[in-house]
Amino acid sequence: MKILVCISKTPDTTAKIAFADNNTKFAADGVQWIINPYDEWYALVRAIELKEADAATVIHLVTVGLADCDPIIRKALALGGDEAIRINADSHDSYYIASQIANVAKEGNYELVFTGKETIDYNGSSIGGMVAELLDLPYVSLATKFTLTGTSAEIIREIEGGEETDTVQLSVVVSCQKGMAEQRIPNMKGIMGARSKPLKVVEPSAVDAFTAIASFDLPPAKAGVKLVSPDNPEELVRLLHEEAKVI
Amino acid sequence: MSVLIFLDQADGHIKKSAFEAACYGAAIAKQTGTIAEAIVLGSINDDLAAIGQYGITKVHTVKNDALNHVDAQVFTKIIADAATATGATVIIFSNNFNGKAIAPRLSVRLKAGLVSGAVALPDTSNGFIVKKNVFSGKAFANVAINTAIKIISLNPNSFSVVTTIGTAEVAAFAANVDAAKVTVTNTNKVVGEVPLSEAEIVISGGRGLKGPENWSLVTDLAKLLGAATACSRPVADIGWRPHHEHVGQTGLAIAPNLYFAIGISGAIQHLAGVNRSKTIVVINKDPEAPFFKAADYGIVGDAFEVMPKIIEAVKKMKGLI
Numbered sequence: 387m388k389i390l391v392c393i394s395k396t397p398d399t400t401a402k403i404a405f406a407d408n409n410t411k412f413a414a415d416g417v418q419w420i421i422n423p424y425d426e427w428y429a430l431v432r433a434i435e436l437k438e439a440d441a442a443t444v445i446h447l448v449t450v451g452l453a454d455c456d457p458i459i460r461k462a463l464a465l466g467g468d469e470a471i472r473i474n475a476d477s478h479d480s481y482y483i484a485s486q487i488a489n490v491a492k493e494g495n496y497e498l499v500f501t502g503k504e505t506i507d508y509n510g511s512s513i514g515g516m517v518a519e520l521l522d523l524p525y526v527s528l529a530t531k532f533t534l535t536g537t538s539a540e541i542i543r544e545i546e547g548g549e550e551t552d553t554v555q556l557s558v559v560v561s562c563q564k565g566m567a568e569q570r571i572p573n574m575k576g577i578m579g580a581r582s583k584p585l586k587v588v589e590p591s592a593v594d595a596f597t598a599i600a601s602f603d604l605p606p607a608k609a610g611v612k613l614v615s616p617d618n619p620e621e622l623v624r625l626l627h628e629e630a631k632v633i
Numbered sequence: 634m635s636v637l638i639f640l641d642q643a644d645g646h647i648k649k650s651a652f653e654a655a656c657y658g659a660a661i662a663k664q665t666g667t668i669a670e671a672i673v674l675g676s677i678n679d680d681l682a683a684i685g686q687y688g689i690t691k692v693h694t695v696k697n698d699a700l701n702h703v704d705a706q707v708f709t710k711i712i713a714d715a716a717t718a719t720g721a722t723v724i725i726f727s728n729n730f731n732g733k734a735i736a737p738r739l740s741v742r743l744k745a746g747l748v749s750g751a752v753a754l755p756d757t758s759n760g761f762i763v764k765k766n767v768f769s770g771k772a773f774a775n776v777a778i779n780t781a782i783k784i785i786s787l788n789p790n791s792f793s794v795v796t797t798i799g800t801a802e803v804a805a806f807a808a809n810v811d812a813a814k815v816t817v818t819n820t821n822k823v824v825g826e827v828p829l830s831e832a833e834i835v836i837s838g839g840r841g842l843k844g845p846e847n848w849s850l851v852t853d854l855a856k857l858l859g860a861a862t863a864c865s866r867p868v869a870d871i872g873w874r875p876h877h878e879h880v881g882q883t884g885l886a887i888a889p890n891l892y893f894a895i896g897i898s899g900a901i902q903h904l905a906g907v908n909r910s911k912t913i914v915v916i917n918k919d920p921e922a923p924f925f926k927a928a929d930y931g932i933v934g935d936a937f938e939v940m941p942k943i944i945e946a947v948k949k950m951k952g953l954i
């Protein structure tokens with residue numbers, strides 16, 4: 387079994403969100419970078435669990451980004467990927483990124499392609515679906531559980547107001563979220579081993595992006611909290627009813 | 634040239650988020666001097682002509698029980714064919730679970746740029762620029778779509794539903810319905826509860842509530858207000874509440890009219906999922922809790938003393954006692 391796990395680099399969840407160059411660029415100075423939590427905790431760890439259950443399984447990691455992604459990929463390798471491919475390009479357009487990943491996926495003949503449900507920076511939730519369409523494969527989004535039975539998979543995914551159980555013949559693209567696996571911390575052996583694992587850098591193929599970010603804005607600051615005395619909680623209900631008009 | 638809106642349904646009824654998408658699409662049609670049409674797949678019990686009141690001229694239907702479950706691949710093909718047949722240049726989805734499954738595929742199939750998570754009407758004065766949420770609600774990006782066909786998926790609760798008088802023409806669309814490669818073997822829906830992603834009011838509890846046995850402080854108020862319930866991540870992690878209630882950076886991101894947080898500290902990762910809520914109320918015994926900085930109303934007090942009084946006051950307001 388060959389699994390491809392898509393890995394994205396995102397700012398740490400506590401990073402200060404600010405913009406530079408006339409609000410056209412994310413201000414990356416001093417920002418701590420992490421593996422996108424959905425990619426790491428759910429997609430990658432579930433892939434590692436599948437490998438632990440079947441030693442013949444191979445996990446490849448793919449990321450689209452410049453050399454500053456390498457520490458993140460090394461960490462993913464330390465957690466348990468076998469080999470990584472970095473496509474040397476800087477883009478925030480989902481179609482551009484998905485096209486590069488689909489090229490890698492086509493070449494590698496993977497039975498499984500895992501992505502996180504979205505990245506915590508651009509919140510596109512698009513890469514999995516786009517890769518699936520580019521490969522003409524079925525796509526199961528927002529999966530919370532993944533079980534392999536021979537050449538098919540049983541997947542539980544979240545739907546509005548509940549969940550759905552799906553079965554699908556491999557190959558398939560799956561976007562992963564909470565429930566799929568539990569977060570792991572790389573151990574010393576993994577970190578040492580990751581240094582000698584292959585990290586292949588390939589140049590991107592020519593693809594025209596569909597979209598471009600023109601600028602960023604920050605939301606207006608809140609006016610400040612109106613505090614109500616704990617001795618008079620009825621006043622809060624009145625304010626919500628008469629002033630905010632939300633109940 | 635027209636705007637095509639995908640109307641998402643569940644159990645034969647059009648979803649609330651789909652009406653928002655319809656109004657949003659109709660507003661874009663008006664802005665760009667064209668008409669808004671809609672497509673709905675599967676068996677529907679609602680009166681589809683009534684969709685006209687949301688500004689929709691024509692509703693294309695594909696009545697087929699196989700389409701009562703959303704299969705991203707099958708749906709994409711039908712919607713792509715409908716878009717081509719109707720000459721749609723703008724296609725609208727709700728950025729809900731189904732929108733997230735279908736819109737990216739459609740983007741590739743039609744070579745149409747997608748902006749997911751839009752929060753406002755596009756600026757068409759110079760190009761086609763759509764404002765969307767980024768950094769989990771901490772910022773917005775204005776994204777230019779540079780393709781001839783444009784796809785937008787609208788964040789739920791970002792655009793108001795306004796109705797006028799109008800009747801839509803309802804017409805069957807002759808679609809080729811492929812056999813789905815994904816077989817749905819079971820669905821499990823929480824009945825009688827308001828889905829969190831669509832809820833206008835959300836009552837949420839954190840670790841400050843001490844244990845699942847105290848959750849009636851959350852659920853009683855939710856029931857009175859017809860609200861959905863949510864929780865912080867540790868609460869779902871320890872199993873006090875089901876995982877689907879977890880909101881925040883690594884859970885669901887929501888934007889209700891009222892988010893009512895009880896015993897939640899307001900960590901940055903929690904705020905990331907709820908800071909788009911229109912009104913935020915915080916009940917916390919610690920005056921230094923970071924959540925107060927993001928709140929509109931608050932009480933510094935013990936939830937176990939304050940909440941029963943609030944529940945009583947709501948009952949009085951509703952004329953129940």
Ligand SMILES: Cc1cc2nc3c(=O)[nH]c(=O)nc-3n(C[C@H](O)[C@H](O)[C@H](O)COP(=O)(O)OP(=O)(O)OC[C@H]3O[C@@H](n4cnc5c(N)ncnc54)[C@H](O)[C@@H]3O)c2cc1C
Nearest residue numbers: 839840841865866881882883896897898900902918919936
């Ligand atoms: C990468 C990452 C991602 C994360 N993602 C999320 C996420 O998606 N969602 C999320 O929620 N968290 C997330 N977290 C965790 C987050 O940092 C906080 O730890 C978490 O939100 C805290 O939950 P809490 O407020 O319920 O608990 P606590 O931090 O323990 O706060 C409990 C609060 O209750 C108050 N309290 C106690 N007793 C009472 C009482 N009797 N009456 C009133 N108030 C009382 C306390 O003053 C305190 O403020 C994430 C963390 C990381 C590192």
